[in-house]
Amino acid sequence: MRRIYVNEEWCLGCHLCEYYCAFAQTGGASMALALKDKQINPRIHIEDAEKYDSKGAEVHFAVSCRHCVEPYCVKGCITGALSIKDGVIQIDQEKCIGCYTCVLSCPYGCVAPADDGKVMQKCELCLNTTSGEPQCAKNCPNAAIVYEDRG
Amino acid sequence: MGVYDFFPEYEVVRNDTTCVNCRVCERQCANGVHSYHPEITPARLLADSTQCVDCQRCVLLCPTKSLKIVQSNNTYKLNNNWTKKEINEIITQASTGGVLLSSMGNPEPYPIYFDKITINASQVTNPSIDPLREPMETRVYLGSKPEKLTRGPDGKLQSNLGPHLALAMPMLFSAMSYGSISYNAHESLARASEELGIFYNTGEGGLHENFYRYGKNTIVQVASGRFGVHKDYLYAGAAIEIKMGQGAKPGIGGHLPGKKIVDDISRTRMTPEGSDAISPAPHHDIYSIEDLSQLVYSLKETTAYTKPVIVKIAAVHNVAAIASGIARSGADIIALDGFRGGTGAAPTRIRDNVGIPIELALAAVDTRLRQEGIRERVGIIAGGGIRSSADIVKAVALGADAVYLGTAALLALGCHLCRACQTGKCNWGIATQEPDLVKRLNPNVGYKRLVNLMRAWQHEIMEIMGGMGINSIESLKGNRLMLRGVGLNETELGVLGLKHAGE
Numbered sequence: 014m015r016r017i018y019v020n021e022e023w024c025l026g027c028h029l030c031e032y033y034c035a036f037a038q039t040g041g042a043s044m045a046l047a048l049k050d051k052q053i054n055p056r057i058h059i060e061d062a063e064k065y066d067s068k069g070a071e072v073h074f075a076v077s078c079r080h081c082v083e084p085y086c087v088k089g090c091i092t093g094a095l096s097i098k099d100g101v102i103q104i105d106q107e108k109c110i111g112c113y114t115c116v117l118s119c120p121y122g123c124v125a126p127a128d129d130g131k132v133m134q135k136c137e138l139c140l141n142t143t144s145g146e147p148q149c150a151k152n153c154p155n156a157a158i159v160y161e162d163r164g
Numbered sequence: 165m166g167v168y169d170f171f172p173e174y175e176v177v178r179n180d181t182t183c184v185n186c187r188v189c190e191r192q193c194a195n196g197v198h199s200y201h202p203e204i205t206p207a208r209l210l211a212d213s214t215q216c217v218d219c220q221r222c223v224l225l226c227p228t229k230s231l232k233i234v235q236s237n238n239t240y241k242l243n244n245n246w247t248k249k250e251i252n253e254i255i256t257q258a259s260t261g262g263v264l265l266s267s268m269g270n271p272e273p274y275p276i277y278f279d280k281i282t283i284n285a286s287q288v289t290n291p292s293i294d295p296l297r298e299p300m301e302t303r304v305y306l307g308s309k310p311e312k313l314t315r316g317p318d319g320k321l322q323s324n325l326g327p328h329l330a331l332a333m334p335m336l337f338s339a340m341s342y343g344s345i346s347y348n349a350h351e352s353l354a355r356a357s358e359e360l361g362i363f364y365n366t367g368e369g370g371l372h373e374n375f376y377r378y379g380k381n382t383i384v385q386v387a388s389g390r391f392g393v394h395k396d397y398l399y400a401g402a403a404i405e406i407k408m409g410q411g412a413k414p415g416i417g418g419h420l421p422g423k424k425i426v427d428d429i430s431r432t433r434m435t436p437e438g439s440d441a442i443s444p445a446p447h448h449d450i451y452s453i454e455d456l457s458q459l460v461y462s463l464k465e466t467t468a469y470t471k472p473v474i475v476k477i478a479a480v481h482n483v484a485a486i487a488s489g490i491a492r493s494g495a496d497i498i499a500l501d502g503f504r505g506g507t508g509a510a511p512t513r514i515r516d517n518v519g520i521p522i523e524l525a526l527a528a529v530d531t532r533l534r535q536e537g538i539r540e541r542v543g544i545i546a547g548g549g550i551r552s553s554a555d556i557v558k559a560v561a562l563g564a565d566a567v568y569l570g571t572a573a574l575l576a577l578g579c580h581l582c583r584a585c586q587t588g589k590c591n592w593g594i595a596t597q598e599p600d601l602v603k604r605l606n607p608n609v610g611y612k613r614l615v616n617l618m619r620a621w622q623h624e625i626m627e628i629m630g631g632m633g634i635n636s637i638e639s640l641k642g643n644r645l646m647l648r649g650v651g652l653n654e655t656e657l658g659v660l661g662l663k664h665a666g667e
């Protein structure tokens with residue numbers, strides 16, 4: 014199955030993935046129209062560590078859902094809002110009651126509240142957006158985020 | 165900007181209506197052009213055009229295409245003699261008292277002879293060849309070839325062929341040192357060369373220990389500073405190049421600023437960290453062709469005559485006579501570098517005023533070596549201003565065996581010719597040693613782009629050759645009947661050895 018893989022060796026901390034993610038969720042035709050004067054709440058986050066790697070470069074890396082084979086978030090979900098469909102962990106926001114169990118149980122910090130804070134949101138590989146493929150990977154300028162099948 | 169500065173020549177223009185304040189421009193500009201101001205309402209990004217080098221990094225990363233960089237229309241009173249460029253250079257030098265520094269190739273409006281030469285094609289009486297259906301050979305062997313074939317008493321051919329470089333296509337990546345360009349740029353060049361079956365060149369920076377495994381696709385350079393030269397290094401490459409001169413700065417040596425000499429680079433160059441690496445203008449042991457010959461044979465002796473030796477010179481006024489000397493010095497290949505060739509740093513006056521165009525130098529050298537009957541003794545590599553596959557075809561027809569590509573390769577890696585390499589703050593991760601900038605060039609991406617470009621040019625070369633009815637690049641070499649000049653005077657046609665179009 015194709016998943017999103019991130020590689021901090023090439024992550025520049027440009028944060029473009031966050032904007033392309035937020036834009037993809039809006040389903041709009043123009044990023045300027047969709048995101049102008051908006052606070053974005055993307056499903057991918059870049060961590061900017063104040064640390065340096067072995068080559069002396071600043072460390073940045075993308076935090077994005079790994080779509081675990083045995084996900085704690087799905088196990089812990091008390092309403093069945095989280096489910097696995099064809100290997101992709103999806104969330105049904107109609108069923109979500111905002112108990113935050115998934116937020117607490119995800120070891121990678123990849124589930125987070127939606128804008129209103131009452132339901133959760135997470136990466137669904139852009140399958141439910143008009144773009145159809147993960148926009149973070151497609152628009153990463155340095156191939157630090159890739160969408161590929163590694164078995 | 166003080167009273168003795170000048171208005172920036174390029175201005176950053178932002179469309180505030182579409183800008184979404186994502187701040188990628190601010191994060192990605194090593195020159196600190198962009199700054200974010202939440203203290204004003206609405207919060208905005210502002211740009212300081214005085215720091216902009218027009219590298220296009222922010223323009224291309226901006227997700228809403230809200231940025232562009234334009235040539236400023238701020239103008240001095242128009243004057244055809246004292247142009248804006250001349251005036252600004254004087255202002256700069258009156259402030260700094262220093263030599264003007266520039267990078268990459270000569271940008272001045274000298275004639276580009278490649279653009280005044282056209283290529284022939286077959287019609288009716290001689291068939292053209294379709295490269296998609298018929299074999300088409302772009303393989304080139306670079307090195308010294310026997311002037312005639314001889315047979316032994318048993319009737320068999322006697323082989324007296326020296327070492328050669330086999331190239332899958334008539335292109336090589338030209339010398340760019342580790343130091344002037346980054347580790348990731350070198351890795352991209354090395355991996356692309358291996359995949360393509362061509363060669364890259366270490367330049368005068370030594371060979372990083374991680375790149376010895378690409379040795380069979382590496383040309384190792386020995387220049388006047390002898391930086392990074394030792395026995396293992398000479399053995400590591402497929403050929404050894406003696407750099408006598410560089411097209412961008414004929415007559416002067418190299419200068420790598422101390423701030424670029426960090427850690428690995430210092431170890432690879434075998435020079436102290438933080439101190440400038442200055443290559444002398446001449447080789448202090450070479451003052452004649454005989455001296456050059458000694459170095460050629462020292463290197464051959466060291467490597468047991470297993471590697472061809474290249475001598476690289478800048479294209480200058482007496483280039484034909486100099487090349488004749490080099491061909492007699494024992495060198496296997498001559499590399500000619502025209503005055504459009506790139507550099508990581510050169511004095512502006514030298515870059516813009518010294519040397520001659522590669523087209524004229526190449527034709528003059530090929531003609532002279534033929535006249536003297538020694539053309540087969542050496543291979544010729546032409547570099548310095550090759551911009552496309554059409555230029556390559558024209559260079560080969562003018563007498564080159566292969567071409568050196570430097571600027572074109574950097575463009576494939578992301579360079580936009582902002583010509584600020586000497587600052588060491590390349591936003592594309594190429595001409596820099598700052599770790600945060602170096603990582604911007606992912607060699608996994610970079611090497612593929614180089615491979616794509618070379619394969620595309622190889623296809624185009626095949627198409628052009630097919631049109632001429634030629635199915636092997638060797639049949640095109642020095643075949644000047646396949647070229648015609650357009651709008652050239654008789655002297656120029658004479659040097660190029662071409663007929664005018666219509667003749």
